[in-house]
Amino acid sequence: MQVGIIGLPNAGKSTLFNALTKGGARVANFPFCTISPNVGMTSVPDPRLEKLGKLINPQRVTPAEIEFVDVAGLVKGAHQGEGLGNEFLSKIRGVDVLVEVARCFEEGISHPEGTVNPVRDIQIIELELFLSDLEIVQRRLTKLNKLVKSGVKEAKEKLIIMEKLKDALEKGESPKMICSKEEQKLIKEEGLLSLKPIIYVANIGEEDLNFPSSSLVNLRKYILEKKERMIEVCAQLEMELREFPLEEQREFVESMGIKIKGTDQLVEEAYHLLNLITFFTVTGGEEVKAWPVRKGTSALQAAGKVHSDMQKGFIRAEIITVSELLRFKSLKKAREEGKLTVEGKDYLVKDGDIIHFRFN
Numbered sequence: 001m002q003v004g005i006i007g008l009p010n011a012g013k014s015t016l017f018n019a020l021t022k023g024g025a026r027v028a029n030f031p032f033c034t035i036s037p038n039v040g041m042t043s044v045p046d047p048r049l050e051k052l053g054k055l056i057n058p059q060r061v062t063p064a065e066i067e068f069v070d071v072a073g074l075v076k077g078a079h080q081g082e083g084l085g086n087e088f089l090s091k092i093r094g095v096d097v098l099v100e101v102a103r104c105f106e107e108g109i110s111h112p113e114g115t116v117n118p119v120r121d122i123q124i125i126e127l128e129l130f131l132s133d134l135e136i137v138q139r140r141l142t143k144l145n146k147l148v149k150s151g152v153k154e155a156k157e158k159l160i161i162m163e164k165l166k167d168a169l170e171k172g173e174s175p176k177m178i179c180s181k182e183e184q185k186l187i188k189e190e191g192l193l194s195l196k197p198i199i200y201v202a203n204i205g206e207e208d209l210n211f212p213s214s215s216l217v218n219l220r221k222y223i224l225e226k227k228e229r230m231i232e233v234c235a236q237l238e239m240e241l242r243e244f245p246l247e248e249q250r251e252f253v254e255s256m257g258i259k260i261k262g263t264d265q266l267v268e269e270a271y272h273l274l275n276l277i278t279f280f281t282v283t284g285g286e287e288v289k290a291w292p293v294r295k296g297t298s299a300l301q302a303a304g305k306v307h308s309d310m311q312k313g314f315i316r317a318e319i320i321t322v323s324e325l326l327r328f329k330s331l332k333k334a335r336e337e338g339k340l341t342v343e344g345k346d347y348l349v350k351d352g353d354i355i356h357f358r359f360n
Ligand SMILES: Nc1nc2c(ncn2[C@@H]2O[C@H](COP(=O)(O)OP(=O)(O)OP(=O)(O)O)[C@@H](O)[C@H]2O)c(=O)[nH]1
Pocket: 007, 008, 009, 010, 011, 012, 013, 014, 015, 016, 026, 027, 028, 029, 030, 031, 032, 033, 034, 035, 071, 072, 073, 074, 105, 107, 109, 203, 204, 205, 234, 235, 236, 237
């Protein structure tokens, strides 16, 4: 499960990637600094994990992680091969969520379009994504038409969706507005970029924190009208902050008037869009660990995430919620009070479950 970072060259994609991961991607004031994609893991901030860590005081506290991919900048005409062309777009067709960085910071860095104008930049990228998807849709339509003619029934349904999509893309209308969730599911494997959930990141300058620039104000209005999500991040600042311990990072951002770090908000939102929830395991005094799983994961599948032996020899799952454990302050006490529930392999894992798997 991956999140792909896109945007114009020099928007700060690799800077954001570095703020999110320990990736150490190359960052520079020239376009197309990134050529081959950077891939890295990001810890998912979770206050419950911190509380469990404080209560149990294990040797290790291991957070859930999700993967980010940082690709080359996209420019006008990319679908026809401008810039690095859309070849690298194929690298993100498989991601589940897109993060689009729109440059709002003003100072000194060159801009491929000459001026800072995030709304225009978003429209440029959107058009490129549409045109690149349109090519795929057209190719699919040719194949589907053949299949329908030769009597393959299942192809008919897809054909109708693809025709609708072609219409929308040609008119520059968002395919998300045209296709129902069911239809989108049916054609998910096509990897259409314009159908992927997207989070916009306004890469703001520090001065925007107190005095939002007119381009940031315009962007906020535009995203609101578009009914999309946007998070404001000082990517440069957060990248530099990453060197410091969490507590210090928090104190620092608070002193700048930021409630929650932009990257933390971004990871949280991405986690949610990836349809992930978290369960926890507590291994003696050794480790407290958060595990990301898709909503609808069974206890048996969850056991398999922890260890294949646990899945093979699964007997039962003993479960307590984080809040219950924090209330009883000890697993032993909670067990004595009968607060652990016993569940079988079909139990659907809930966000915030602490699970102890019994297996042989
Ligand atoms: N002042 C300021 N500079 C930034 C900020 N974010 C990035 N930069 C600078 O902008 C330049 C480009 O940043 P990158 O992160 O390399 O941009 P990119 O989007 O990955 O660019 P490509 O890989 O070329 O597509 C670098 O010189 C960064 O230091 C920011 O928030 N404020």
